[in-house]
Amino acid sequence: MSDQKNLTRLLQLFALAGLALLFLVPVIGSRALVQDLFGVLTLFILAQNWNLLAGFAGMVSVGQQAFVGVGAYAMFACVILLGLDPVIGIAVGGITAMILAIPMAFFSFRLAGAYFAIGTWVAAEITRLCFAQWKALGGGTGTSLPKGTTKTMFGVPEIKSWLGGSSSAASDALTYWLALILALATLIAAWLFLKSRMGLGLQSLRDNEEAACSVGVNPTRLKAWVFMLTAFGTGLCGALLFIQITRVTPEAAFSVVDWTAFVIFITVIGGIGTLPGPIIGVIVFYFLQRLLADYGTVYLIVLGCLGIAVMLFARRGLWGLFTEKTGLELLSLRQLPPEENQAH
Amino acid sequence: MILVDTLIQGILLGGLYALFAAGLSLVFGVMRLVNLAHGDLIALAAFVILSIGTALNLSPFVAVILAFPIMFAVGWGLQTCLLNHVLGDDILPPLLVTFGLSVVIQNGLLEIFTADSQKLTAGAIEVQSLALGPITVGVTPLLTFVSSVLVIFALNQIFYRTRLGRAFRATSDDSETVGLMGIRPNNVFAVATGIAMVAATIAALYLGIRANFDPSIGPARLLYAFEAVIIGGLGSLWGTLAGGVIIGVAQALGASINPEWQILSGHIAFVVVLLVRPRGLFPRSKD
Numbered sequence: 001m002s003d004q005k006n007l008t009r010l011l012q013l014f015a016l017a018g019l020a021l022l023f024l025v026p027v028i029g030s031r032a033l034v035q036d037l038f039g040v041l042t043l044f045i046l047a048q049n050w051n052l053l054a055g056f057a058g059m060v061s062v063g064q065q066a067f068v069g070v071g072a073y074a075m076f077a078c079v080i081l082l083g084l085d086p087v088i089g090i091a092v093g094g095i096t097a098m099i100l101a102i103p104m105a106f107f108s109f110r111l112a113g114a115y116f117a118i119g120t121w122v123a124a125e126i127t128r129l130c131f132a133q134w135k136a137l138g139g140g141t142g143t144s145l146p147k148g149t150t151k152t153m154f155g156v157p158e159i160k161s162w163l164g165g166s167s168s169a170a171s172d173a174l175t176y177w178l179a180l181i182l183a184l185a186t187l188i189a190a191w192l193f194l195k196s197r198m199g200l201g202l203q204s205l206r207d208n209e210e211a212a213c214s215v216g217v218n219p220t221r222l223k224a225w226v227f228m229l230t231a232f233g234t235g236l237c238g239a240l241l242f243i244q245i246t247r248v249t250p251e252a253a254f255s256v257v258d259w260t261a262f263v264i265f266i267t268v269i270g271g272i273g274t275l276p277g278p279i280i281g282v283i284v285f286y287f288l289q290r291l292l293a294d295y296g297t298v299y300l301i302v303l304g305c306l307g308i309a310v311m312l313f314a315r316r317g318l319w320g321l322f323t324e325k326t327g328l329e330l331l332s333l334r335q336l337p338p339e340e341n342q343a344h
Numbered sequence: 345m346i347l348v349d350t351l352i353q354g355i356l357l358g359g360l361y362a363l364f365a366a367g368l369s370l371v372f373g374v375m376r377l378v379n380l381a382h383g384d385l386i387a388l389a390a391f392v393i394l395s396i397g398t399a400l401n402l403s404p405f406v407a408v409i410l411a412f413p414i415m416f417a418v419g420w421g422l423q424t425c426l427l428n429h430v431l432g433d434d435i436l437p438p439l440l441v442t443f444g445l446s447v448v449i450q451n452g453l454l455e456i457f458t459a460d461s462q463k464l465t466a467g468a469i470e471v472q473s474l475a476l477g478p479i480t481v482g483v484t485p486l487l488t489f490v491s492s493v494l495v496i497f498a499l500n501q502i503f504y505r506t507r508l509g510r511a512f513r514a515t516s517d518d519s520e521t522v523g524l525m526g527i528r529p530n531n532v533f534a535v536a537t538g539i540a541m542v543a544a545t546i547a548a549l550y551l552g553i554r555a556n557f558d559p560s561i562g563p564a565r566l567l568y569a570f571e572a573v574i575i576g577g578l579g580s581l582w583g584t585l586a587g588g589v590i591i592g593v594a595q596a597l598g599a600s601i602n603p604e605w606q607i608l609s610g611h612i613a614f615v616v617v618l619l620v621r622p623r624g625l626f627p628r629s630k631d
Contacts, residue, residue: 110622113435114378118570129608297451305447
């Protein structure tokens with residue numbers, strides 16, 4: 001037992017060291033690496049949010065691209081129409097996504113189980129088609145951030161004078177750090193939430209809805225909270241993503257493949273319903289993409305097959321297999337009895 | 345008069361959507377399975393018809409007959425090898441497996457057939473029209489609608505009048521007890537999915553004659569099909585036809601106001617119906 005504890009400690013130390021290293025990447029790494037890791041981090045944020053929604057709250061949404069798109073468009077509106085700083089636009093993006101989640105929940109919560117998936121997908125399509133009508137932001141063809149916006153945004157000049165190099169590299173570093181902070185915040189918030197009274201209620205609902213209701217858990221209210229909070233996280237991430245991309249079109253911002261399909265596979269392969277799952281999933285996804293980069297869409301086929309295989313043979317994904325084999329846990333959600341009781 | 349014309353075009357378009365949805369409705373009715381790959385399977389069927397037609401130099405109306413057994417086998421195989429293993433109380437595995445399947449089929453088609461737009465050429469029938477009083481309707485849309493009524497009728501007959509249909513309904517009600525009566529639920533499910541794929545092949549035929557298609561068209565068809573099924577009420581085949589017609593009419597009306605609103609107004613009709621009647625227009629059972 002103490003052996004296992006030591007190993008767990010070791011694993012935690014590794015995780016911390018890895019985190020410290022991640023923070024240093026813009027200082028010591030190349031710009032290409034910063035951009036690559038930015039993509040990985042944002043996918044992780046999206047995946048963790050979806051994991052909370054589907055893995056813990058049992059709401060399999062195929063409409064998360066709605067929140068990415070709305071976050072992106074809200075940020076663009078702040079910058080282009082109101083002349084605000086893109087970093088403020090990120091916060092506005094998150095809040096707008098959360099506001100959109102209210103009518104969307106009102107509609108899609110009427111659909112039980114699998115039909116919820118279709119309901120959210122349709123809602124996302126409706127949002128996409130509506131934003132394609134917004135002529136001030138380019139309508140169906142989209143628009144770009146005004147030239148130089150990202151070079152002068154909040155913090156970039158300071159980072160530039162500190163790191164040296166070009167303004168574009170500094171803006172990449174800024175978006176990277178923001179993504180890293182957001183990823184970390186998502187992970188911690190998810191852990192705290194799941195450890196809280198509400199999180200406990202959520203997991204009890206997943207395990208046995210009737211029993212949970214009988215001890216006073218209110219399923220609709222809990223699920224609505226999770227739906228709105230994950231919409232907020234997804235919207236923030238969407239706005240951040242499109243600061244880096246600097247160009248928005250309805251197709252790209254509301255892409256079901258980029259912002260939902262990838263995210264679903266990442267979570268499923270890594271381990272749905274576990275907190276470290278999306279981390280593992282995003283690492284696998286990144287290497288798969290690098291490995292198969294020259295073969296066009298083959299990596300999507302491989303990803304799909306992997307997802308199917310995981311669902312057939314190992315429902316808790318790679319992380320589930322790992323904990324099963326080794327007994328090691330990270331970010332465990334297990335509730336241990338209080339210390340005094342153990343002493344008796 | 346323009347309004348009447350729009351309505352008729354919408355109803356005929358609804359026939360196509362009902363065809364997309366018929367297989368989905370059957371599969372849901374028998375095994376409560378939501379198949380997110382249905383749209384991509386329709387796209388696959390369209391490419392099968394196209395390949396047979398080009399290889400043997402046949403009209404699509406003949407090629408489709410050869411495509412039926414192929415697609416039946418695809419459905420049967422999918423259900424036996426894959427979907428039967430994930431059916432159960434937990435809705436997550438079937439959803440994710442069919443979602444994975446959707447991505448695999450879509451990109452597999454893209455690898456084989458490239459992203460080029462294709463079309464099934466049916467000859468003169470494509471442009472022929474009938475004058476019904478002051479209204480003119482195309483022969484192909486009319487044929488599509490008649491086919492969809494026939495398909496729904498046939499599925500209903502199978503479901504309520506045959507031995508196989510009795511097995512479908514019994515398995516749907518209680519798949520464990522049915523096992524005691526000498527019926528293998530897994531086989532019943534496989535046959536049901538096979539039949540659903542035959543219906544999807546008919547849908548693919550008219551889809552390919554009516555408009556261009558490419559490997560990426562699946563998801564949009566899936567949404568129309570689902571909307572038709574949910575509007576009609578889960579498990580009701582005639583309801584599915586009504587649902588398809590509602591989506592079709594809404595799209596035609598939207599398009600007549602502004603072409604950009606065609607798809608949007610179909611989706612909005614779906615949302616409105618669900619807000620008014622959360623369980624659809626003609627729900628069959630209490631689930």
